[in-house]
Amino acid sequence: MMGNLIKAEMRKILTTKSWWALLIPAFAFAFLFSLGWGAITNDINDYLGSTDAQELASLVGIELGALPVGLLSLAHGINIGAFFPVIFGVFALAGEYTKKTITTTFLTAPTRGSALTAKMLTYIGWGALYGVVVVAAASLGTLLTVDDRGLPSAGQWFGVLGAGILATTLATLFGIGVGAVWNSVTGPTVTLAIWMLVVENVLVFVSFGWFGIRWLGGLLPNGTLNGIVGAIGAEAFGAAGLSVPDQIDKDFQWLMQYTAGAPGAFSWWLSALIFFAWTMVFFLAGWAANQRRDIT
Known part of the structure; x- marks a missing residue:
């Protein structure tokens, strides 16, 4: 039964325009943002003769002029691309209410719970597809603009792929x-x-500039979503994670996180856990609401 429900969900998606109407701009924006940031990040390695850069490099044990600045390009491209699967998800259930197809969906399934479970499993697969496409677009933009010395290692690239899909x-x-x-x-x-x-x-x-609050972005929904990928770049620069050297100036650390697209992020995995908590709050609230909602 669950297999049939998932097939029905796939047909609903493929017979609408929303999946490709959002997938195309997801690819385009990820590519353009990584392309622009890739051109900018080359200047970072050129700047690494400064005292601040030398101090940062010595603290985190990295080679001057060879920072993996391509991680910044990847992060910004993937972060903007990740907005589109959010909107794609909105259409999953709310779109059925708008099109008045939700009655058929619920009445042809054994329970509302099984219908919602099938929808969740189907959209998990689509979310992963968006991740592959967005990471591919950001990778292409990065490869076209970032110098060889600034490209991430193979391990870092696979880490970004996994984090992007997540x-x-x-x-x-x-x-x-x-x-x-x-x-x-x-x-x-x-x-x-x-x-x-x-x-x-x-x-x-504003919270950082006016009140010196550095952790807000590490707790809010968009900040934690961005931190899943952005914190990988910040960690590579020694500005995030659980082993940040005490000698690094906290304002400079926040600035490096901001440059990586993850201001306030604690680490990539903690960002994922916090965003997962935000996801469950809304997902379970929506689940509960649709168990009781009138569909007539």
């Missing part, structure tokens, strides 16, 4: 939860776009 998968589930709670497509799409792309970034920047 990020987009959780992003999709997060979107499903928000859409399920809201029971609308337009409302959560507009709100999430404003919050994730504008409001939260302003809050993080």
Whole structure:
């Protein structure tokens, strides 16, 4: 029965335009952002003759002029690309309410729980697909612009691939939860776009600049989603993780995290855990709401 429900979910997705209408800009934005950041990050290795850079390099045991600055390009490309599976997830359940197909979905499944489980499993697969596409786009942009000396190692690249797939998968589930709670497509799409792309970034920047709060981005939804990949670059620069040298100036550490696209991130895995908690809050709330919601 579950297999049939998953097949039905796949047909619903493939007969709509949303999957490719969001996948194309996800690829395009990831590619363009990594392309732009790749050109910028080359200047970072050129700058490494400064005293600050020498001090940072000696503290974290890295070679001057050979920092894996390509990780910054990858992170910024993947982070912007990860926004699109969030919106794709919103369509999963909220889109059915908008199109008035939710009644058929619930009435043809044994229980609402089984229908929602099939939807979750299907969209996990789609979230992983978004991750592969977004990482590929960011990798292409990075390879085209970052000098050989700044490219990540093979191990770092595979780590980014895994983190990127994890990020987009959780992003999709997060979107499903928000859409399920809201029971609308337009409302959560507009709100999430404003919050994730504008409001939260302003809050993080202002809280640091005016109040010296460095950890806010490591707790808010967009910051933790970005931190899953961005913290890998920050850790490579010695500015994140559990072994940050005490000698590094905390403001300089935050600036390096910000450059890596993960301001306030504690580590990549802790960012993943915190964003997973945000995802479960909305996903379980949406699950509970749809167990009781009237579909007539």
